[in-house]
Amino acid sequence: MKLLLENAHIEGIRYYEAYRKNGGYRAVEKALKMTPDELVEEVKKSGLRGRGGAGFPTGMKWSFLAKPEGVPRHLVVNADESEPGTFKDRYLMEFLPHLFIEGMIVSSFALGSNASYVYIRGEYAWIPDILEQAIAEAKANGWLGKNIQGSGFDCEIYVHRGAGAYICGEETALIESLEGKRGNPRIKPPFPAIQGVWMRPTVVNNVETIAAVVPIINMGGEEYGKIGVGRSTGTKLMSACGNLKRPGVYEIPFDLSVEEFIFGDEWCQGIANGKKLKACIPGGSSVPILPANLLLKTAKGETRYMNYESLSDGGFQTGSMLGSGGFIVLDEDQCVVRHTMSLARFYKHESCGQCSPCREGTGWMYRILKKIEYGQGTMADIDLLWDIQRRIEGNTICPLGDAAAWPVAAAIRHFRDEFEWHITHPEESQARNYGLAHYADPLEVVA
Amino acid sequence: MSDNIKVTIDNITIEVPAGTSILEAARKIGGAVAPPTMCYYSHLKGSGGKCRTCLVEVSKGSEKDPRPMPKLVASCRTGVMDGMEVKSITSEKVVDARKGVTExxxxxxxxxxxVCDQAGECHLQDLGYEHGKEGTRTEFERRTFEPEDIGPYIQLHMNRCIMCFRCVFTAEQLTDYREHGILDRGEHARISTCISKSLEHDFIGNVIDVCPVGALTDKTFRFKQRVWFTKPVDAHRNCTNPNCCGEVRLWMRGDEVFRVTARKDEWGEVAIASNGKPGWICNECRFEKKKTSDWVIEGPSNISRHSVISQGHYNKNVHEPQVELLAEVIGKQPVMKMDIYDVSEVNKPERHLSQIEGPAHSEDFK
Structure with a gap:
């Protein structure tokens, strides 16, 4: 079942004419006849959870928005999709810009935002043009600007280009950057719902979340809530990449099993070049890596499904997270140590430098991993790495510290033997990979 | 209903006004309960939350919502709630996290x-002594920068900087225009001016006082004297600058004034001056007036008896002959960080130098 990408294949859907002909902007028509509170209620009923990574219920977030008299409120859409392995928002904005704009108009109306912002990643250089064109088209047809469709509601959408910093995907850093300052995360509280952009109440949502508001309004919150499993409602865009036969962006139902998603003919069609599955990061680079045995089945032996609850079953000991939906698959030829090292390098490079555990710790972890990868490590280095990540996690201002610590922790937790092999076979490890790890062995749980 | 709310920190209950941060409440209790701070500065709005040394565990959120907070929180930026219970040094998690942050x-x-001018009054030294551990676990090259002259009076040693952002807030809040800030990000983040500007505002000298380490140094004082050889003396003058309180601390040796700084309180922050405002001083007082004739001397500064500076015996109450145990002098039981004989064979206590005939040889100490 497709809710977002239903019309993605239609010729010219990127432009207003085709989009409108295929039922576009019906959600705005419907929404403008309702009151903002009713709209928030619909979203609450739908059980929609934020698609940016944390999975916080969107309706709840919207209802937390402070509404002081005489202070404007803002909707900011986080299109700073920089998580390695995640590219679903790019697809959405590139091919269905009007769906996104429509969601923004509805959401702005629900939140009472007369000026809404899209903060878009600097590397997506061509997408602001697409969005701006779509905004101009919507404006020409009376869906944006003053007095939208005679409802008395004014709304403008501004596209703001970022300058290419991962940290600006963190909502408070994004707000700082949008204000024109250095993109350093703010210390919470106060939360953006109370004091956000220019100290005004602000809601920051992911692109996919905003787009998902359109089907919610079209079909009604309750109907939307029936799709999916448990507290994972609706559908999710997954950006599958890595050693897959058919990587790409897929819209998945939440009752799809992980095995079906990787090996199913309709989906990724298995591992490329007839190799075996070794490990997978199911939700973007920040979430813990899982070895194949724990990916397909939970520790209790149940089938794992592609939804928020099932993927996080077992906590971080034996589970992971759905995160932002960046599904990275590693085949038997991939080296986990090298892979972890390149992630650590990424976080070292992207740390904002504000708080000490993250600023110093990410670089330290990278250097130790580099040492191990190039055959100069010692056994004590593995324990040291564990100790460093433990002291970064939870002690930083923003989640980047956690995001840097989790992949290292999970790699050591599940693939400690591979790290040890790198240390005991320094020369061999330069020539070949550890290969298919003993990943099916009973887990050695590192406390 | 009174405005005061009750908060318990390390099993000590104290009443504080609503809106106080946990850190300020802990400072009211004082002693070892007060978390160390490297970036928080009570007179600078917006400071704090960055260094993470002041992390505490909130074991009970408030009377209404007794759930503990899931993570350690930065006490300088977290407000107290009625009935809140906080663990600082009584929590193993906190002690471990501080150890981590220090590292x-x-x-x-x-x-x-x-060779650092800040030695002796450095917050990082104190932090390392209190919360660090001996030995290092890193073996990689440190990031290095060249010392940089920023303005006629200040030299920046970026190597020593711990990125507390205090000087940035100072420049923003005390001067009309801020000319230095943070460049780059992550490990490479550094304080600098863009590009090679000179910091010349009347109050920019205060960045030296707020710097917790020796990153920002006074060029009129560099390498002239170790701080523990100088004697702090309170003095004042009628400063013509309307924003300058004119109340300073002179650091003297004999009749010579080596350094002028603002007066500081027990937390190492600029003390409140007699006009009720934080006692920031202007550049003229700080850098130009280096003669005793410029100042009206009030008398020796009231420095904590436990400070290393008061060991110079300039304060008369130390002159009286009295036998004090080390614990009384430093105000707490000394911590044995390392027994030298664990690592060295030299100078075993049982072997006295007078027993050695002729010039001592390395073999004598085995």
Whole structure:
């Protein structure tokens, strides 16, 4: 079942004419006849959870928005999709810009935002043009600007280009950057719902979340809530990449099993070049890596499904997270140590430098991993790495510290033997990979 | 209903006004309960939350919502709630996290204390003594920068900087225009001016006082004297600058004034002056007036008896002959960080030098 990408294949859907002909902007028509509170209620009923990574219920977030008299409120859409392995928002904005704009108009109306912002990643250089064109088209047809469709509601959408910093995907850093300052995360509280952009109440949502508001309004919150499993409602865009036969962006139902998603003919069609599955990061680079045995089945032996609850079953000991939906698959030829090292390098490079555990710790972890990868490590280095990540996690201002610590922790937790092999076979490890790890062995749980 | 609310920190209950931060409440209790701070500065709005040394565990959120907070929180930026219970040094998690943060802060900090002007009054030294552990676990090169002259009076040693952002807030809040800030990000983040500007505002000298380490140094004082050889003396003058309180601390040796700084309180922050405002001083008082004739001397500064500076015996109450145990002098039981004989065979206590005939040889000490 497709809710977002239903019309993605239609010729010219990127432009207003085709989009409108295929039922576009019906959600705005419907929404403008309702009151903002009713709209928030619909979203609450739908059980929609934020698609940016944390999975916080969107309706709840919207209802937390402070509404002081005489202070404007803002909707900011986080299109700073920089998580390695995640590219679903790019697809959405590139091919269905009007769906996104429509969601923004509805959401702005629900939140009472007369000026809404899209903060878009600097590397997506061509997408602001697409969005701006779509905004101009919507404006020409009376869906944006003053007095939208005679409802008395004014709304403008501004596209703001970022300058290419991962940290600006963190909502408070994004707000700082949008204000024109250095993109350093703010210390919470106060939360953006109370004091956000220019100290005004602000809601920051992911692109996919905003787009998902359109089907919610079209079909009604309750109907939307029936799709999916448990507290994972609706559908999710997954950006599958890595050693897959058919990587790409897929819209998945939440009752799809992980095995079906990787090996199913309709989906990724298995591992490329007839190799075996070794490990997978199911939700973007920040979430813990899982070895194949724990990916397909939970520790209790149940089938794992592609939804928020099932993927996080077992906590971080034996589970992971759905995160932002960046599904990275590693085949038997991939080296986990090298892979972890390149992630650590990424976080070292992207740390904002504000708080000490993250600023110093990410670089330290990278250097130790580099040492191990190039055959100069010692056994004590593995324990040291564990100790460093433990002291970064939870002690930083923003989640980047956690995001840097989790992949290292999970790699050591599940693939400690591979790290040890790198240390005991320094020369061999330069020539070949550890290969298919003993990943099916009973887990050695590192406390 | 009274405005005061009750908060319990390390099993000590105290009443504070609503809106106080946990850190300020802990400072009211004082002693070891007060978390160490490297970036928080009570007179600078917006400071704090960055260094993470003041992390505490909130074991009970408030009377209404007794759930504990899931993570350690930065006490300088978390307000107290009625009935809140906080663990600082009584929590193992906190002690461990502080140890971690200290290690992170020292990771790229050069060990040049012997030539650093801040030695003796350095917050990082205190932090390292209190919360650090001996030995280092890193073996990688530290990040290095060249010392940089920023303005006629201030030299920046970026190597020593721990990125507390205090000087940035100072420049923003005390001066009309801020000319220095943070460049780059992550490990490479550094304080600098864009590009090679000079900091010349009347109050910019205060960045030296707020710097917790020796990153910002007074060019009129560099390498002239170790701080523990100088005697702090309170003095004042009628400063013509309307924003300057004119109340300073002179650091003297004999009749010579080596350094002028603002007066500081027990937390190392600029003390409140007689006009009720924080006692920031202007550049003229700080850098130009280096003669005793410029000042009206009030008398020796009231420095904590436990400070290393008061060991110079300039304060008369130390003159009286009295036998004090080390614990009484430093105000707490000394901590044995390392027994030298664990690592060295030299100078075993049972072997006295007078027993050695002729010039001592290394073999004599085995």
């Amino acid at each position: 992170f802060l020292l990771l790229n900090h050069p060990l040049d204390c012997p």
